[in-house]
Amino acid sequence: MMLKGPNKSIRVVGLMSGTSADGIDVAVAQILGAPPNLRARIEHATSIHFPREIRETILRVANGAASSSAEISELNFTLGELFGDAVIKACRKFRVPLASVALIGSHGQTIFHQGSPSRVRGTRHAASTLQIGEPAIIAARTGVTTIGDFRPADMAVGGQGAPLVPFVDYLLYRNAKIGRVALNVGGIGNVTVIPPGAKPEGVFAFDTGPGNMIIDALMRHYSAGKLRFDFNADFASTGQVWPELLDLLLKDHYFRIRPPKSCGREQFGEAYTQRLIEWGVKHRARPADIVRTATSFTALTIVDAWHRYIAPRAKIRQLIVAGGGAHNPLIMAQLAAALDGVEVTTSAALGVPEDGKEAFAFAILAYETFHRRAANLPSATGAKQRAILGKVCYAPPR
């Protein structure tokens, strides 16, 4: 623990495992105070891969394969052990004594998420969500009180259980005088808009469109699987934008839907990329031209969303970029050039390393729950009211 001014910060570990099931992101954070004066910083962040057979089991179960109560029960316990191990390993790596950790926040592994009722694969589904990775096991292995499973409480009050990170953006970036937008360019691009002096109900968030999803898919295709992304935009930089393709892409109906809105692989996944590749073949465009055009497309969808839905509603002075896109100089340059009078910066520059951002977010959400404060953002999730998120599992008495 660390003393700082009149208050004492506590050390909180955040754990996140995304839908790609690559592994467990661990963030070690120091958190202090309470909103509107909450302060948080990442001390350390790392990632720990899942064993291959575990990743395969997660993906199979999450992709809707036949399973059983026994398999899901076991997987919940197995992932609890792996999450607990990840905390222990990360703390050892960074020489952080486990006894100095006051709290753990664990998102868990999503194996089903249906934010609102709908038909999936021909079957009607009620809204529900299922995150596994038994928090009671994390608490027992680490000796640290663990809060897990944050989404159901938002859904219980009518929300979609997602996105939850915008509230953390709000806590981190709210400012009495400066309006800010937190932009995450992951597979999908999403923004949290925080007007100057905003209260929670004044914050809004939505998906701008594709982030790196198309660029990454194109790189895998053109490199025959050797490259997973366009490092430093090196490949795109050797190509040129094809304006007629860019115009075509920007005409997509999604960009004219008013927020709140969200998108994913359904819109911008493999089939979409395939059409781009075919367009390139037909028009004899070079692969680097297609990647350059897709890169420009991602930047322009953000600029487009800014002019349509952000600038008219809030005076924003700063754009804070996180996610893989923050490492793409073409995207960053295009944003800076197009958004006149807006300072474009990265979350890393503000002390939040891009890669630990989500795990860090769940450390902060756990901190809020531990203090029995609501941490959903109804304007982002659609919830009818605020909710205190997560389930508290106390560590065994020492």
Added chain:
Amino acid sequence: MMLKGPNKSIRVVGLMSGTSADGIDVAVAQILGAPPNLRARIEHATSIHFPREIRETILRVANGAASSSAEISELNFTLGELFGDAVIKACRKFRVPLASVALIGSHGQTIFHQGSPSRVRGTRHAASTLQIGEPAIIAARTGVTTIGDFRPADMAVGGQGAPLVPFVDYLLYRNAKIGRVALNVGGIGNVTVIPPGAKPEGVFAFDTGPGNMIIDALMRHYSAGKLRFDFNADFASTGQVWPELLDLLLKDHYFRIRPPKSCGREQFGEAYTQRLIEWGVKHRARPADIVRTATSFTALTIVDAWHRYIAPRAKIRQLIVAGGGAHNPLIMAQLAAALDGVEVTTSAALGVPEDGKEAFAFAILAYETFHRRAANLPSATGAKQRAILGKVCYAPPR
């Protein structure tokens, strides 16, 4: 809320749904103080049946049928809604204002339980347990902080996650001078032995053998499904004990295993009953004779366990009977006759109605967790240490 002496009791609702998935038992309790001076009483108890299709889904999923993450996710949310409804309906029925309920404890619906690693249906299973019925939904519907999912925390410290009720027996029946045994005669018979002035580590618990399981199965068979149990022992009372059958039954290896031990349908289920029925046919015994012999068998297994494993280890003055067996005058009379110097009474006589006992137990376990006190009994579950059970879900802010 109720004021009582210098302390204030709080109202806690307990929810239980057993493996038969008949429905939801609801107990409304007043609880006061802390161990060793915890006091608790049931104010009201009721049961609410599951809709038939829900019961069928639970049994199918719990019996190992192919399922999916989507189905289990949805069932978790659906049961959460039904548990929440059950609290609201019970409170309306008893004119208990929801706002007067301080806390809810919900066991949930077990859809998988493997207390220790083993092979089930040819497949190796690690220890794990899965109770569903989303507590975040119960908390949102009722506006009451809800603690659910009590078993994983005990398993996380090496226990079998069961039985959990012995600790409640201990809290309710411990006495500085009087040794007591709490006997539950449900499908299986089980005892919690509480020596005079015992500390938690001095309490032990085990399954004595069949409770009503064989009697009930015989009644269903002989009545061609019309009768589910032998009301008031009316049928058995018309028959006679066949001593050679009784001797045969008492020779079962199970009764010579030293506690802790547990049994279930694997030993005393349908196949076992079938052999009794065949014995009766072969020896031309009347159905009433077989039921009478089975009734006597249940009582004698308890007496046998008493002489072998209880009397040598503790001085017991009182036997407190709960469960359906407490309504069976033959069993009660046989226990009273065989246990010289022991007062045989019912939990109802001590203020705990037999039928609400388990739901009441989870109200008490939630109360203990709410106060961050350990509530597992390592001598009963095999855990390596004490554990604070359950997951706390706070109600949304009002």
